[in-house]
Amino acid sequence: MRGRVRMAIPEELVELFRREDDFLLFTHIQPDGDTLGSALGLGLALRDFGKKVTVVRTDPVPEIYLFLPGVGEMQDWRQVQGDFRVGVLLDCADPERIGEARELLPKLPVVVNIDHHGTNSRFGHYNYVEPQAAAVGEQVYELLHVLSAPLSPAAATCLYTAILTDTGSFRYESTSAKTLRVAAALVEAGAKPAEVAEKAFETRSLSSLRLLGRALNGLELSADGRIAWMSLSREDMAWAGAAEAETEGLINYARSVQGVEVALLFRATPENKIRVSLRSRHWVDVSQVAASFGGGGHPRAAGCTLSLPLKEAQQQVLAKIEEALGEAGGR
Amino acid sequence: MRGRVRMAIPEELVELFRREDDFLLFTHIQPDGDTLGSALGLGLALRDFGKKVTVVRTDPVPEIYLFLPGVGEMQDWRQVQGDFRVGVLLDCADPERIGEARELLPKLPVVVNIDHHGTNSRFGHYNYVEPQAAAVGEQVYELLHVLSAPLSPAAATCLYTAILTDTGSFRYESTSAKTLRVAAALVEAGAKPAEVAEKAFETRSLSSLRLLGRALNGLELSADGRIAWMSLSREDMAWAGAAEAETEGLINYARSVQGVEVALLFRATPENKIRVSLRSRHWVDVSQVAASFGGGGHPRAAGCTLSLPLKEAQQQVLAKIEEALGEAGGR
Numbered sequence: 001m002r003g004r005v006r007m008a009i010p011e012e013l014v015e016l017f018r019r020e021d022d023f024l025l026f027t028h029i030q031p032d033g034d035t036l037g038s039a040l041g042l043g044l045a046l047r048d049f050g051k052k053v054t055v056v057r058t059d060p061v062p063e064i065y066l067f068l069p070g071v072g073e074m075q076d077w078r079q080v081q082g083d084f085r086v087g088v089l090l091d092c093a094d095p096e097r098i099g100e101a102r103e104l105l106p107k108l109p110v111v112v113n114i115d116h117h118g119t120n121s122r123f124g125h126y127n128y129v130e131p132q133a134a135a136v137g138e139q140v141y142e143l144l145h146v147l148s149a150p151l152s153p154a155a156a157t158c159l160y161t162a163i164l165t166d167t168g169s170f171r172y173e174s175t176s177a178k179t180l181r182v183a184a185a186l187v188e189a190g191a192k193p194a195e196v197a198e199k200a201f202e203t204r205s206l207s208s209l210r211l212l213g214r215a216l217n218g219l220e221l222s223a224d225g226r227i228a229w230m231s232l233s234r235e236d237m238a239w240a241g242a243a244e245a246e247t248e249g250l251i252n253y254a255r256s257v258q259g260v261e262v263a264l265l266f267r268a269t270p271e272n273k274i275r276v277s278l279r280s281r282h283w284v285d286v287s288q289v290a291a292s293f294g295g296g297g298h299p300r301a302a303g304c305t306l307s308l309p310l311k312e313a314q315q316q317v318l319a320k321i322e323e324a325l326g327e328a329g330g331r
Numbered sequence: 332m333r334g335r336v337r338m339a340i341p342e343e344l345v346e347l348f349r350r351e352d353d354f355l356l357f358t359h360i361q362p363d364g365d366t367l368g369s370a371l372g373l374g375l376a377l378r379d380f381g382k383k384v385t386v387v388r389t390d391p392v393p394e395i396y397l398f399l400p401g402v403g404e405m406q407d408w409r410q411v412q413g414d415f416r417v418g419v420l421l422d423c424a425d426p427e428r429i430g431e432a433r434e435l436l437p438k439l440p441v442v443v444n445i446d447h448h449g450t451n452s453r454f455g456h457y458n459y460v461e462p463q464a465a466a467v468g469e470q471v472y473e474l475l476h477v478l479s480a481p482l483s484p485a486a487a488t489c490l491y492t493a494i495l496t497d498t499g500s501f502r503y504e505s506t507s508a509k510t511l512r513v514a515a516a517l518v519e520a521g522a523k524p525a526e527v528a529e530k531a532f533e534t535r536s537l538s539s540l541r542l543l544g545r546a547l548n549g550l551e552l553s554a555d556g557r558i559a560w561m562s563l564s565r566e567d568m569a570w571a572g573a574a575e576a577e578t579e580g581l582i583n584y585a586r587s588v589q590g591v592e593v594a595l596l597f598r599a600t601p602e603n604k605i606r607v608s609l610r611s612r613h614w615v616d617v618s619q620v621a622a623s624f625g626g627g628g629h630p631r632a633a634g635c636t637l638s639l640p641l642k643e644a645q646q647q648v649l650a651k652i653e654e655a656l657g658e659a660g661g662r
Contacts, residue, residue: 093547164501170495175518175524179515183501183640193502194503205589207590213544217544236465256540
């Protein structure tokens with residue numbers, strides 16, 4: 001961890017986990033690999049450590065995560081019976097992230113917040129917030145390590161899944177030397193990298209693949225190959241049988257074309273507007289382009305919505321992008 | 332490294348690298364990230380260690396690897412001038428892997444073989460062959476570590492690229508705890524995981540994306556969703572402007588469909604035959620199916636070529652697969 005300062009785990013938090021016996025672990029709504037893997041891994045390890053633990057969900061677990069050890073014993077928040085001493089929220093920047101399950105929070109004497117979002121509202125009685133952690137799974141590993149809690153292959157598999165999925169297979173900016181070292185320790189404890197990757201990444205829905213096919217078939221380049229754009233009509237969505245959420249990630253295919261600086265995805269929404277996603281690779285500030293159409297975002301990833309027919313929306317946005325590309329001259 | 336025995340680096344090899352001053356490092360034909368990253372990383376580090384080094388190529392370097400530090404100083408084997416003491420082949424199971432450049436080998440007093448293929452023919456005067464290494468980059472790191480050679484950010488970037496690409500971003504079976512630990516050390520030495528991943532993985536040719544679009548548009552399921560198959564005609568290939576090699580990897584999209592056990596890609600060849608690629612996920616032995624059509628391969632990945640029109644080839648192969656699925660009954 002050269003050049004980065006890492007917060008140590010709060011001493012009182014470690015003491016709390018040693019002292020208390022009843023834990024309710026919360027996963028966030030629309031659960032992802034990090035909240036599920038972290039909660040299940042912490043749950044399994046705490047149980048092996050002699051504690052009573054219940055892992056709670058608000059939403060159903062996506063099919064690709066049903067391989068996670070312990071997933072079968074998760075409880076819907078409405079089923080939770082009895083009294084618990086400590087509630088632990090994993091991967092939640094604020095309590096709203098657990099949805100309706102937050103009805104349970106006032107009954108809990110102690111609330112613990114373990115999270116890696118920079119925007120975390122520090123809502124817990126105990127907060128272990130580490131924005132430099134690539135995944136909450138990395139933090140949970142640290143906590144268990146400090147506790148000297150045993151780490152079974154099952155718990156290691158959960159935590160490895162959390163890290164693998166939240167770093168896009170160690171490809172995101174957040175991946176640090178520490179992330180890789182924790183992953184190594186989890187493999188030593190019994191996690192199987194190839195098996196987890198196969199389960200977490202190598203399964204797609206037929207509809208999402210059909211949608212990808214449609215999007216790629218309409219892939220077009222302009223501005224001498226510096227802009228790549230794709231479009232999806234309502235007919236495309238219906239033909240593929242795809243949900244709106246399945247358009248996520250499609251734009252990365254356009255962005256990946258050799259020589260492309262700006263990638264665009266034009267998508268007709270159910271309200272018959274045109275949702276535009278914008279990505280740039282190196283230097284074009286697409287958040288400015290998006291802002292000029294009433295949208296926003298980051299310099300390399302932004303979005304806006306236009307109340308125009310598809311063709312007109314395309315013309316207007318493409319013209320703005322060409323302007324942005326042109327302004328920087330021969331770059 | 333629990334449960335695996337790792338060969339130590341031969342003592343004489345370490346001594347050789349300490350003693351000698353002139354090195355010619357060879358990369359294999361059709362160079363990949365491992366041979367390039369290992370040779371360039373070793374070359375940069377040895378130079379920092381005070382040695383004279385030339386890195387040699389037989390084939391041109393693929394565009395996606397042109398970001399590698401030191402790549403501009405590689406020499407085509409025909410350009411190599413002067414006398415060298417030690418030739419080092421990286422990622423080569425046998426000397427044929429360096430192609431025509433092997434004309435240079437008889438002139439070299441010492442040949443070193445650093446490789447991780449189980450089939451390695453141990454052709455060198457010195458052999459450091461480690462089938463359990465996920466990449467030769469992992470072995471080169473070990474060697475430099477034992478030599479106490481300095482590791483610059485540039486050299487670390489090369490070795491990280493070798494490991495990242497040869498493990499498919501830490502997803503292949505070969506990924507061990509040691510692989511991840513070496514990767515962590517390389518990040519500490521200055522390799523940037525997100526930058527390398529972006530360069531090595533996030534760039535695709537327009538033609539390969541168009542081909543993927545065509546293949547996905549014809550994606551079909553049969554046998555209650557247990558078989559997924561795609562077809563590419565000569566027209567599809569021509570429309571996409573794609574080379575035959577760009578069909579590689581397409582079948583993984585079919586294989587990734589939820590619930591699929593067997594995936595097939597039917598592709599018309601320039602000779603107007605039908606090349607069939609077969610993959611299975613869990614239990615169907617596709618090598619047997621391929622063998623029944625005169626092909627072969629492994630239980631989970633096989634291929635065969637049929638001299639039949641596309642439709643007939645599809646019918647015959649699908650029937651065999653259905654039979655194989657049926658034989659196992661209600662699995």
